[in-house]
Each structure stands twice: as C-alpha cells, then as structure tokens.
Amino acid sequence: MLTTMTVLIALVCVLLMGAVLIQNPKGGGVDSTFGGTQANQMFGAAKSTDFIEKATWYLAIALFVLCIVTSMMVGGTEGAIEQLQSQ
Template identity: 50%
Template sequence: MIMFSIFLVLIVIVCFLLIVVIMVQNPKGGGLSSTLGGSQQMGGVQKTTDFLDKSTWTLGVLLIILILFSSLSFNSGNSEVKIIDDKQVTPAKTEVPAPATTPAETKPATEVPAQ
C-alpha cells in the first residue's frame, strides 16, 4: 500500500506540472514567443516553444506510465483474492443414506411385589 501512495503523490505532481506547462502555451501556437518578443535571436524563443512542446509530451507519457505502474502495484498487494468462496462449495456426497430405524418398543415395567 505504501508503493501505491508513492505513485499517487508522483501522479499528482506530474499532473500539476502538466497543467502549468499547458497553461503557459499559447493556444494559437505562439506560446511564450509573443510575450518575449518576435525576434528569434532574443532569448531563444523558438527553443522555448520546442521545450514546452517536448515537456508536454514527456509529462503526458510519464503520467500514463505512472498510472499503469500504480495499477500494477495496487493489484499485487492484494494477493489473497479468492475466486470461489469456500462456504459456497459443498463436496459431492456419494454415500447412500442409511434406512430410518424405529426405536425399540418399550415393554411396560413389571411391578415388583412390595415386601
């Protein structure tokens, strides 16, 4: 269960970073280039756009991998899963039941003469 908690924390961190990287990008493809100026020599704006694009894909792939590994670690921790409940399974009986016997008839007690 500890591994699942670690994966959960990592997934939350990656999701937060992915949200930040996506929010920084411009929806029309400009991204930070419109904010930092139109010239490509000034601050390497084209490199910034490439970095944001690559980091989005990297974080997305990392998120999928973390989700898959957390799923595996969550299922492997529960190793005592039973498909069939023992109480529901009854063994097959092959014995023939014994015939019903009647109780022996009781005789009335004879009176013992009093002395």
Template identity: 45%
Template sequence: MSTFTIFLALIVVVAFLLVVVIMVQNPKGGGLSSSFGGGGTQQLGGVKKTTDFLDKSTWTLATLLLVLILVSNVAISRGGETLDSKALDTDATTTQPLPSTTPLQTTNDDAPATAKDTAQ
C-alpha cells in the first residue's frame, strides 16, 4: 500500500467526519446542543459545552483536512521524472529540421499584375 493511498484514505475519513459534525450543528442554536440541555435542566455537560465542543471539533477537522491534503501532495509518485526544465539543458540537441534553402518558384498566375499585363 503506497503512502499516497494511506493519505487518501485519511482524507476521506476526515472529510466524512467533518460533514457529520457540521450536519449535527444548527446555526440557530438547535441541533444536538439543544437536545442535551434544553428546557432549563442541566444534563451531560449542558448546552454551552456541547456547542463549544462542536465548534472546536469543526475547526480541528477542517485544519486536519487541509494539512492532509497539502502533505499528500508530497507523497504523489512522480514516476522517476525530473522536475528540471528542459530549456536549461545545455547538452540537448535540437531535432528540428533545418529550413530548405531553395527559393519558392512562382508562376505567372501567382505573380502580381504589372502595368504591362493590364495594358493588353
């Protein structure tokens, strides 16, 4: 199993967890946090702590996802290809054919009209 495959699997898992954490949140204060502490009674950490946990976990997972994506770029196999520019290679020979030195032949039909041709 290559390193890139491991990074890809981690990216998929973190992205799935991030979607789950975001879907649990409700922008108006409802969602999971209201089911734990709604109605004025304090249960299982209360509303404020659940909201703080969801907010911190969202930022943590988003940061982790970004870092995994950036680090996975290093793990991509390049196939032994060098990253140097071919334009900087002084040993390279050109394989382009040289232009021919024979002039193009023109016929009278292709030549521009002269005053002598128009007088006839």
C-alpha cells in the first residue's frame, strides 16, 4: 500500500509540474512552446486558462492530502522512537 501511495504522489508531482509550466503568466509562457496556441483555439483562451488553473489547484490539494495520508500510514516519529527504545 505504501508503494502505491508513493507512486501516486510521484504521478501527481509530474502532473502538477506540467500544469504549472503550461500556464500563461502575463502574456507569455512555456505553453506556446508546447502547442498552447492549438489548445487556445480548441478550448478558447478563457476556458483553457480556467481549466489549467483549476487543475493546478486540484493537483496541489491532492498532493497535500496524499502526503499527509502517507505520513500517517508510515507512522510518526513517536513510533520510531519507541521502536528504538525497545531494542
């Protein structure tokens, strides 16, 4: 289960990096390099911007939640300290 959570965290991180790089900050960005003009023509400029912004927020929230859940699954420092003291 821990391996699955780690893979999910890695996947969300890669998707979040892509979403951040695709965004169009103040008139120019990396999105035009990777075919952003076709996306603007297909979705419309406002809709693609809204979609990317929402996707960025959802991915950031998902990363936060996955990290918290994974840290709870692993256990805190208290469990590690208790294990060391019992040895």
